[in-house]
Amino acid sequence: MTWGARIRLLLGLLVVFAIVAACTLVFTQRQSRAESRSASITAESFTVGSAYPGTVTTMDAAVGDEVEEGETLFEVRSPQLARDLESDVVTADDLGMPVDDDGTYAIVSTVDGTLSEVLAPVGDFVQGGEVLATINRAGTLAVAAEFVLTPRDYGRIGEGSSVEVSLPDDQVVTGTVSTIDVDTVDGQASSTIVIDSKALAAEPIGGLYQPGTPVTATLQLRDDGPLAGAADAARDFLRKVGW
Template structure:
């Protein structure tokens, strides 16, 4: 073989090794990442209810309004409460909300946040304990993501694992696995993972940034080594052909 032939052979081998190495790297990277089947923003929701049966005489907020803890959202007039106060069967301190002697009481916001839903507008009669509204708490935005994982990949998910979130405005932010819930479905782990992200939690609730907004989540699985993906794939193939 001439020197020119030897050089061409050496260059060809280097190219083959480079291609195989690149393919191995890409394959391994793919084996350490999992994309969500579905994912959406969530927030801690707080319910506000009536403490006595009565009529809603004032409604100070609508869905989408920003409120602060202690803001008066509803005023309810209750003849039954007026009677109980008169008979000293109960005191205003027992209720823990502002109350007048005529049985009128206020329903106030328990947290800072955004009103998600109003269920009892002015003029409605409500029973004791009936839900009037819900508030999405400020600073609590997170993501609930569903993943379909093999049993082996589920074992590579850990609390604190990195999750990349692609938001509706095409921003990419980082989060961490906070909670993991799993159900087994035909040999696969159908996992619901709660992802917390300081960058997302710091965003004001509203517009695209509110519960129910879809996002894409990419979960970083534990890296078991550069050849783990190839070894696992080969093992799966051997099991499928019955060897």
């Protein structure tokens, strides 16, 4: 082999390596999917509280029970309420809840859902306005996920972007981006994204399907075309050299 042929071979290899390196860079910069750093199931939560100070005398539902709007959860006996009723300071209609003459009143669920927390068991004395329990509203299961993206890739997502959610049992449900909250840290966009999923929202709350369950969310980034990565790389180079 002549020296000329060797030089041409060497130049050809360098060109091939350069093309492979450029393609690798473009592929890395233009990934079509992004996986969440962390993600978990969420739900809308509502609290129920006491109207008057008193003692919790009965509890008609336990944590994990499904409850309906208007269903009685607790009964509280309040001597102060009994005195106010007797002196006509208030009436049962004023309170908007079932009340006995002895000052015992019912605390009812404000929504359909699942009782997720009880803060005042039977025998506890509660103040007026104190929270007694929390209810996760039915049909509101969603996912809150954190993604770390480059600013350019952050620009490739938006409301309605497709997301796959992998549950701990390896089941996968689909969803869409509902809201995006972003902070830029060290040149990267740290985004907290809320994902709505009809399949997830249709599940009863409990077991794997409850707030706090860790999941993995995979976000589909917008495809800007096969030459988008090369164009981005060229713009970055020109910006670095001051053009």
